[in-house]
Amino acid sequence: xxxxxxxxxVLERRTLLDAGPFLKVHAETVExxxxxxxxxxxxxxxxxxxxxxxxxxxxxxxxxRTYKHGPRRVSQTFPAGALNPGEEPLAAAKRExxxxxxxxxxxxxxxxxxxxxxxxxGCVCHMFHARNARxxxxxxxxxxxxxxxxxxxRAELIAAAAEGxxxxxxxxxxxGAVLLPDLRDNLARSAARPAP
Amino acid sequence: xxxxxxxxxVLERRTLLDAGPFLKVHAETVExxxxxxxxxxxxxxxxxxxxxxxxxxxxxxxxxRTYKHGPRRVSQTFPAGALNPGEEPLAAAKRExxxxxxxxxxxxxxxxxxxxxxxxxGCVCHMFHARNARxxxxxxxxxxxxxxxxxxxRAELIAAAAEGxxxxxxxxxxxGAVLLPDLRDNLARSAARPAP
Numbered sequence: 001x002x003x004x005x006x007x008x009x010v011l012e013r014r015t016l017l018d019a020g021p022f023l024k025v026h027a028e029t030v031e032x033x034x035x036x037x038x039x040x041x042x043x044x045x046x047x048x049x050x051x052x053x054x055x056x057x058x059x060x061x062x063x064x065r066t067y068k069h070g071p072r073r074v075s076q077t078f079p080a081g082a083l084n085p086g087e088e089p090l091a092a093a094k095r096e097x098x099x100x101x102x103x104x105x106x107x108x109x110x111x112x113x114x115x116x117x118x119x120x121x122g123c124v125c126h127m128f129h130a131r132n133a134r135x136x137x138x139x140x141x142x143x144x145x146x147x148x149x150x151x152x153x154r155a156e157l158i159a160a161a162a163e164g165x166x167x168x169x170x171x172x173x174x175x176g177a178v179l180l181p182d183l184r185d186n187l188a189r190s191a192a193r194p195a196p
Numbered sequence: 197x198x199x200x201x202x203x204x205x206v207l208e209r210r211t212l213l214d215a216g217p218f219l220k221v222h223a224e225t226v227e228x229x230x231x232x233x234x235x236x237x238x239x240x241x242x243x244x245x246x247x248x249x250x251x252x253x254x255x256x257x258x259x260x261r262t263y264k265h266g267p268r269r270v271s272q273t274f275p276a277g278a279l280n281p282g283e284e285p286l287a288a289a290k291r292e293x294x295x296x297x298x299x300x301x302x303x304x305x306x307x308x309x310x311x312x313x314x315x316x317x318g319c320v321c322h323m324f325h326a327r328n329a330r331x332x333x334x335x336x337x338x339x340x341x342x343x344x345x346x347x348x349x350r351a352e353l354i355a356a357a358a359e360g361x362x363x364x365x366x367x368x369x370x371x372g373a374v375l376l377p378d379l380r381d382n383l384a385r386s387a388a389r390p391a392p
Contacts, residue, residue, distance in 0.1 A: 005263050005270045005342060017213045017221055023238045023316070025213055025221060030265065032340055041265065042219045044240055046316060067201050069226065069237065070317040074201045077314065114365040116312045118273065120219070120242060121266040123313070125365050144228055146201060162382035164389070169310040169321050169369050175379060176372010183371060186358035193360070 006033035013043075021085060022047055046123040050093040051080040051170050053178040054105060054130045060151040062101050062133065067145055068167060075167035076150075076160055078174050081143075089113070089126035097130070100141045101149050105133035111177050111184065112191040116170070125170050129178050129188075154179060202229035209239075217281060218243055242319040246289040247276040247366050249374040250301060250326040256347040258297050258329065263341055264363060271363035272346075272356055274370050277339075285309070285322035293326070296337045297345050301329035307373050307380065308387040312366070321366050325374050325384075350375060 012029040024045040031037050054062040068075050081096035083089065090108060097103055111127040141147065152160070157175060166172060178184050208225040220241040227233050250258040264271050277292035279285065286304060293299055307323040337343065348356070353371060362368060374380050 005261065005344070007263055007268060007270075008265055008340075016215070019212070019221075019223075019236070019238055023221070023240065025215075025219070027215075033263075033342070036340065038340060040215070042215055043265075044219070044242070044318075046240070046313065046318075065201065067203055067229075068311075068314040069204055069239075070314045071311040072203060074203075075314070080314075112360075112362075112368075114368055115264075115267040115363060116365045117242065117318060118264040118266045118271070118276070118364050118366070122240075122242075122318050127368075144232065144234060146229070148201070158376070158378045158382060161379055162385045164308075164386040166308075167311060168314050169312045170314070170365060172308075172310055172323075172373055172383075173365050173369035176376055177368055179376055179379070180354070180372055182354045183357055183375070186354060187368075189358045190360040 008032050011037070042120055044117070044120045044122050047082040048089075048124040048126065049080055049082045050089050050096060050126045050128060051078050051174055052093050052097060052128040052130055053078055053174050054097060054101075054103065054133045056103075056133050056151065060153060061157055062097075062103060063150045063152050063157070064100060064147045065150055066147040071167040073167055075171070076165040077168060077171055080170070083126075090128065093126070093128045093130075097133070098137060100139055100143070100147060102135050102137040102139040103133040104136045105130035107131040109188050110191040111187045114173070125173070127174060127177055127187075129184065204228050207233070238316055240313070240316045240318050243278040244285075244320040244322065245276055245278045246285050246292060246322045246324065247274050247370055248289050248293060248324040248326055249274055249370050250293060250297075250299065250329045252299075252329050252347065256349060257353055258293075258299060259346045259348050259353070260296060260343045261346055262343040267363040269363055271367070272361040273364060273367055276366070279322075286324065289322070289324045289326075293329070294333060296335055296339070296343060298331050298333040298335040299329040300332045301326035303327040305384050306387040307383045310369070321369070323370060323373055323383075325380065
């Protein structure tokens with residue numbers, strides 16, 4: 001797919017900030033394929049996370065309404081959460097779903113992994129689609145945010161966009177990744193293929 | 197929309213890293229509405245950017261294939277770029293489109309602004325849809341990446357997802373935001389409304 005577009009070479013990497021597992025910042029010296037050298041190309045390393053589109057047996061989608069400190073406002077979000085160290089994305093998705101909503105599901109499809117910021121990286125969002133979820137426990141997220149679980153139809157998910165209910169880019173990404181059937185199938189096909 | 201979900205209060209904010217206009221990192225002490233106090237809630241402040249879905253008179257979509265250092269691989273991307281200091285998002289979109297592709301368009305619709313990272317913020321992605329774009333100049337981006345302009349049909353955009361051509365979350369977000377007609381209309385309706 002890349003033709004002859006070549007990657008950059010990292011000549012040097014200095015860590016400017018190490019705030020534990022959640023956040024590191026590095027300054028890289030990189031060289032482009034044309035031989036151009038750039039000092040201080042910053043790389044931000046945040047914790048990778050999972051985000052999931054989860055439907056119950058009636059096709060209603062589990063959404064959480066909660067205050068998010070990034071945008072400093074209340075947003076409708078899909079269940080999501082950070083990976084624990086060494087944790088596989090699918091295991092993290094099942095754990096976060098149970099913690100945040102008390103639901104579990106058997107039928108999971110990976111929709112791929114995407115970097116949130118093209119230049120400085122940030123972190124990777126691993127996306128999943130789960131079906132036939134059922135309530136098996138009480139929610140107990142331990143998260144700082146108070147969260148309200150709402151079960152929405154697909155039409156209600158779309159309608160919420162007109163109300164300004166979505167503040168987060170990963171949420172917008174998830175809407176298209178599942179609600180466009182051909183895109184969903186293609187992302188799942190690509191995600192199921194072994195890495196080259 | 198928020199019901200009685202209340203925002204957090206920022207009690208204190210220390211800047212841990214100031215790497216100029218591109219990147220700052222702050223450690224905040226926050227208090228939740230339940231009175232829980234959290235030290236070192238990190239906020240990452242990166243440059244906001246625009247991303248645009250641009251169609252020519254034949255409905256072909258302008259895409260750039262380029263190496264991106266965030267995911268460390270080649271990705272198909274929509275035209276996009278960082279806002280200059282003080283620049284309005286729509287002005288930035290028109291400037292970046294011209295620089296990256298040599299195209300201009302008259303017909304622009306805002307699709308809203310979304311934070312890339314719910315907890316640590318990162319930056320805001322301002323999304324636009326432009327139609328009837330035409331080539332008016334040679335591309336001259338000044339960007340570090342070598343970029344290849346490709347004109348894709350909507351079907352080809354969807355097909356590329358099966359090939360693993362998309363490495364970036366903002367690109368996935370844009371696909372759904374425009375290709376799902378009801379979602380597109382609702383996001384545009386919300387974006388056109390004055391802020392409360």
